[in-house]
């Protein structure tokens with residue numbers, strides 16, 4: 001079982017049956033697994049705030065949902081996180097590729113990386129940083145925690161976690 | 166006809182259905198005309214009513230009616246391809262196209278000029294798109310409920326707002342009673 005299958009398996013084991021995604025190179029493998037999994041309805045979105053709307057609807061319909069996106073997407077989802085997900089108190093696991101950390105080849109990615117944890121902290125969003133591959137062992141607990149407290153929760157996965165670029 | 170007159174007229178149809186209602190005055194009007202636990206009022210987050218409704222329609226069988234606005238569709242245009250490519254037969258998107266940002270003082274949107282939302286929905290791949298006059302909204306909505314196919318309705322109407330009170334209900338209460346209505350038999 002590779003890391004992509006393991007993460008997808010953990011999502012399903014946490015009862016998640018609806019996932020929306022906007023791609024990042026680092027997320028390609030997990031998105032492919034999510035798309036293939038028979039117990040997940042995968043609805044790709046065109047922008048991450050749209051995706052959070054889809055997740056909110058699916059969750060209100062009785063299906064646990066999650067979003068997979070790049071950290072740059074925090075820049076387009078702050079209003080949605082505050083006025084939809086937090087205001088109506090909805091759980092939302094966010095599996096986020098943490099671009100712009102050491103190993104990053106694209107300078108522009110660093111520009112949002114330096115804001116990523118600060119923005120999450122400002123929004124009082126619990127955030128977990130996966131740096132080594134074994135950090136994935138915490139994922140099931142983090143997912144349970146998300147649905148226990150009904151909050152958006154960020155799982156930041158950096159280049160080292162994914163084994164480089 | 167303005168939005169509130171349309172809502173008044175279709176209220177008996179909306180009453181028994183799951184409704185996701187657009188931010189601002191549209192939600193205030195619907196709330197004042199006929200508050201129901203089956204109504205989910207958006208108190209913020211302009212643009213996402215159509216997406217919330219789609220997520221809801223995709224995971225459960227009851228019909229979902231989204232009452233949206235032209236300005237909100239324009240700000241979340243990516244919603245149209247997502248609706249088209251993930252067809253939910255129980256999904257109805259009713260866009261009250263008053264050619265303006267009603268809630269903020271009727272500033273014009275581009276749909277009052279050259280832009281056709283029906284054309285954009287069709288180009289996005291939506292198969293059942295109906296453009297109608299305000300007077301015909303009730304009939305078109307009934308047809309859509311019968312159609313058993315994802316439907317986008319573009320209802321052309323005049324701009325203008327009824328003076329209604331702000332919704333003071335707690336968002337978690339709105340959401341919780343809505344979820345109970347979704348789950349009820």
Ligand SMILES: Cc1ncc(C[n+]2csc(CCOP(=O)(O)OP(=O)(O)O)c2C)c(N)n1
Nearest residue numbers: 189191211234235236237265266267268269
């Ligand atoms: C991101 C953001 N920008 C602007 C606003 C202000 N705003 C609230 S409702 C609205 C107009 C929505 O227009 P439309 O969807 O056409 O609905 P109408 O009131 O015309 O029925 C605007 C601009 C907002 N709430 N959020």
Ligand SMILES: [Mg+2]
Nearest residue numbers: 234235236265
């Ligand atoms: Mg409008």
